[in-house]
Amino acid sequence: MASPLLVIGSVNYDLIFRHPRLPRQGETITGAELFESCGGKGANQAVAAVRCRGALDEAAPSVLFGGAVGNDAHAAAQRRVFEQDELDTRYLLVLDDCHTGLSAVWVEAGTGDNRIMNSPGANSRLTADALAATPIEEAGLLLIQNETPADGVRSAVERAHGAGVPVIWNPAPIDEASDPGLDPRHIDWVTPNEVECAVLLGRTGERIDAGSSADAAAELLRLGYRGAILTLGPAGVLVAKPGSPAELIPAPQVDAVDTTGAGDAFNGAFAAAMLATSGSHEAAAFGVRYASDSVTRHGTQTSFARW
Ligand code: RIB
Numbered sequence: 001m002a003s004p005l006l007v008i009g010s011v012n013y014d015l016i017f018r019h020p021r022l023p024r025q026g027e028t029i030t031g032a033e034l035f036e037s038c039g040g041k042g043a044n045q046a047v048a049a050v051r052c053r054g055a056l057d058e059a060a061p062s063v064l065f066g067g068a069v070g071n072d073a074h075a076a077a078q079r080r081v082f083e084q085d086e087l088d089t090r091y092l093l094v095l096d097d098c099h100t101g102l103s104a105v106w107v108e109a110g111t112g113d114n115r116i117m118n119s120p121g122a123n124s125r126l127t128a129d130a131l132a133a134t135p136i137e138e139a140g141l142l143l144i145q146n147e148t149p150a151d152g153v154r155s156a157v158e159r160a161h162g163a164g165v166p167v168i169w170n171p172a173p174i175d176e177a178s179d180p181g182l183d184p185r186h187i188d189w190v191t192p193n194e195v196e197c198a199v200l201l202g203r204t205g206e207r208i209d210a211g212s213s214a215d216a217a218a219e220l221l222r223l224g225y226r227g228a229i230l231t232l233g234p235a236g237v238l239v240a241k242p243g244s245p246a247e248l249i250p251a252p253q254v255d256a257v258d259t260t261g262a263g264d265a266f267n268g269a270f271a272a273a274m275l276a277t278s279g280s281h282e283a284a285a286f287g288v289r290y291a292s293d294s295v296t297r298h299g300t301q302t303s304f305a306r307w
Pocket of ligand 1: 010012013014038039040041044102103116118147260261262263264300
């Protein structure tokens with residue numbers, strides 16, 4: 001049997017407030033629409049990876065998830081989703097003494113843009129030690145983000161690299177304090193958005209746009225990353241590999257109602273497609289289509305279609 005896609009990362013329960021405008025400092029806004037969804041960048045990416053498989057060929061991988069949750073109702077909701085999606089959760093840690101991660105998500109109704117505040121709970125316990133039993137060395141591909149402790153991320157990447165397992169690192173979220181200091185040469189694909197890319201390049205606070213993305217991607221390759229995909233929202237993604245010109249894959253034009261989790265939809269579908277199809281360009285185009293579809297629905301995992 002083919003080796004699975006291993007997704008390691010966070011689990012959160014998302015409370016999503018949608019309103020025509022976001023609150024200013026000191027202001028209370030009432031009357032927001034409320035959506036609830038299982039979320040967390042790691043869980044979202046794993047769920048996207050399994051739900052998109054119907055559109056891939058028979059080589060579509062099985063998906064194994066490594067993460068940590070509390071022993072509470074939010075974890076039970078996520079476990080029900082994982083079961084329905086037939087995700088392998090043998091390595092999901094259930095901790096009695098902390099809560100499942102929780103995110104408050106504000107969505108601006110007109111644009112679908114979002115802001116997120118997160119309390120990590122059990123996610124903060126996904127350390128290198130906690131991952132010791134997770135069979136990283138047996139994976140076909142490791143997909144990991146940055147919403148769990150840095151030492152766990154570092155150890156997972158080093159173990160994967162040491163065993164010859166390709167690594168996709170989605171550096172979300174990231175600031176100077178939470179940068180795990182990975183060796184870029186051990187990352188096959190780094191997949192930042194416009195803000196995360198600037199942090200990786202030591203230009204925190206800047207925003208890379210479509211116009212500056214090719215230069216930024218070239219800088220990432222010069223740092224040693226083996227491949228870079230910049231996610232550029234409605235503009236699509238820019239794929240860069242050493243030795244060939246960067247390519248922009250435009251996103252289909254859609255009416256976005258909620259962009260929360262679109263990056264996760266891309267990463268999950270891209271990773272699944274990398275194990276099932278022959279080329280990174282094709283896999284990235286598949287990820288763009290899956291993510292663009294997700295922004296036409298509300299929520300995070302609730303917006304990911306079963307293809
Ligand atoms: O990327 C979207 C996710 O970020 C949400 O599900 C939220 O929980 C935060 O982790």
